Amino acid sequence: MKRGIAGSLESNDALITVKESDKLTITVKSIVYDFFHKQIEKVIRDTLKELGVEKIDVVCEDKGALDYTIKARLIVAVKKMEASE
């Protein structure tokens, strides 16, 4: 199955794993879940829309990353997935 990973579990970073899927699923684990999980999900949805990806499985393990970090990690993860065999 095609998959891509980007980012890390260092503080202020996020590790994003994406897999091919027949539907859209987003899982967010975060050290600031109670305060930012809606925002993190929104960034993921908006970025997928920008990339034109509708069906994908996204797992985001967040260590306090800012929005732009999550977006950048997701972009690279999707790119890697598309390039994988």
Place this chain on the structure above:
Amino acid sequence: MKNVLGRFVPEGYEPFAGSGAYKDKKRIIIQEKKTSRGFEKLSSISQMFDRLGIKDGMTLSFHHHLRNGDFVLNMVAEEIKRRNLKNIKLAPSSIFPNNRILAELIENGNVTEIYTDYVNGPVAEAISRGKLKGMCVMHTHGGRPMAIESGALHIDVAILAVPAVDKDGNGTGTVGDSACGSLGYAESDLKYADKVVFVTDTLIDKAENPQLDGKYVDYVLKVDAIGDPKGIVSGTTKITKDPVGLKIARNTVKLLEELGLIEEGLSMQTGAGGTSLAVAYYVRNRMLEKGIKGSFASGGITGYFTDMLEEGLFKELYDVQCFDLKAVQSIGKNSAHHAMSGSRYANPYDDNVVDKLDFVILGATEIDLDFNVNVTTDSHGMIMGGSGGHSDTAHGAKVTVITTNLVKSRLPIIKEKVTTVTTPGEDVDVLVTERGIAINPRRQDLLERVKGSKLPIVPIEKLLEAAHKITGVPEKLKQSDKPVGVVVYRDGTVIDTIYKIREEGK
């Protein structure tokens, strides 16, 4: 009922009315315990329980000078568990992660009330999850001796770890395998508990300048080891290497200078965190450059301060607790390095040291637009600390400076309202962050002094705005409505309530 800060106060507690309200009340001191020369030797923890008749519902007290290396509280807890005693009230001056067995005792109803100044680790989590049947009452380091001497906190048995005990029952912290230096937090327990047991691993002939007077002690129990020396000295007592922390420290010292606080005769206290120690170090450098000498430093003492004492930068150190090995060694040999009791340190009614401080450098897990500071819970409301001497020194010192990162792992440290108030904003004067300095508008005198300063001084609202620009606005958390504890201000009134945390999410 709500207190003057608008915080809920549960039934049966007196609401906080302001940090100076204690002045309108009289000091209450109960009779000291009976004294005698001579003590009885005990042979085991179990025998101690039998001999003293330790039973359901009693209050047992401890000190935390052995910090995360303490064995004594744990040995007693094991025995409570073995005997399945119920409704025991524990009053340790602090609880550390190595006391995790207490979490089990709380769950089983062996321990149902806790009185402490600081609690961190598994026990804090158990309390926050609502496992404690009664309340967790969180004092300050100065409020605890006040509560004990006034009888508000009655202790049946004080079980005190003592690094060395001499033939006359005198106790000292300066020698022995588990030497920890000052035993300041044990002194009120010693004088006012119904019964006092010293637990030691070192019997000596004669203690020099013993801090704990043998006339109060009823029993001495010798065990193999009272603590693990590796856990006794804290691992955090080094200057931070974090560049953000160092920038905060540099700006703090520049500000102190502009406020005219780095002058001949200065007195100061800092916490033992990396940024606070960096402030101490930079203050030292400025003192050397300016060729000035201070009068005293106080509090938990680290090697940075004993070095300054030896360099002649302070005349005296007042030490309630040694944070590292260097401090332990110094207190044993330097006559200008004084051990002091918790009461002398910070009891509002004592001739205390905190009232003589020029400035104190403190941390915060949260600070709000009214300058109220939280060091008791995290932003979820989970207990992770406590005042310790935070609110005592903040009230006493002429200038109280909070140093903290503006943002820690995406959470802004500045809130509109702190989750839990530990120290009231009326006693907090300055906030120094890496992105600016805020001065409490209550201190017009300080604002006047820094007029024309090149330091980035801005209203605290601007700092909150700057934080939100970086992180986004965090969602507001609703607390549960089940109280699990109270934050007791140093005068015995309740400044805030601690609630059971909500388990959903994560």
Place this chain on the structure above:
Amino acid sequence: MRRSLLFIPGNNPAMLQNCDVFDSDAVIIDLEDAVSVTEKDAARALVSEFLNAMAEQPPMELIIRINGLDTEYYPADLEAVVSDKIDTIMLPKATVEYLEKLDKLLSGIEKKKRMSKKIGVVPIVELAISVLQIEEIVKCPRVNGVLLGAEDLSGDVGVMRTKKGNEILYPRMRLAYACAAYKIDAIDTPFTDTNDNDALTEDCLFVNNLGFNAKAAIHPNQVPVINSVFVPAQKSIEWALRVEEAARQASLKGLGVFSLDGKMVDKPVIQRAENIIKKARKYNLI
């Protein structure tokens, strides 16, 4: 005019989000040596999104160190980061040929993106050939400062790096004079021992005397040291202010040359004093 230029690894979100708090005159976000080959894409995307999200210009100059023109990465680097949000591109392994090529590439992007800004260039002199070409390098388009890259340069020449730095005396002197001649920043190589700020101070004083006006930092804790050395000392500020005042008095009397403290003061001295005052004002010292 710069004093301190702080390197920030491009793929480190924690460093990136605090890059503007360390009081450096410039931040160099690094896509080259601080980023491993497997992370090039990730770093480029992160820096690009970081720049996109930046709401307001930070208080310091923003420089991006791209990968060299001898690599496969530089076209994507330039495409991702060049915009009105940045000020300068730092070019590693710079030669005259690469600098001319970079100028054309940047002009193309500026036109395509309809940018309002003209991006500056700071080449890194880190090849023996670049040391020899230095007089041509400083004249290349967009170049407003030159950084000496002593680590790679020593490798290229085949000498050992030492703390004292005798082995880089020649390139340092050439670079300082070339920059002085064309009035651009001479930026010294970073001091690699981040735990020895006393030696860093010495190093800064030494190169300041050779004619360097700035130094790169590889750790935020080096910035205050660098900032304090590469400004006029309090004593020279006081001297300069006195010269300025004396010059004002003299010109009222119609005198071109006058004496101060028994020393003759003429136009070059007055000029030097004016430069010191200008610098001191810029860095808030007066």
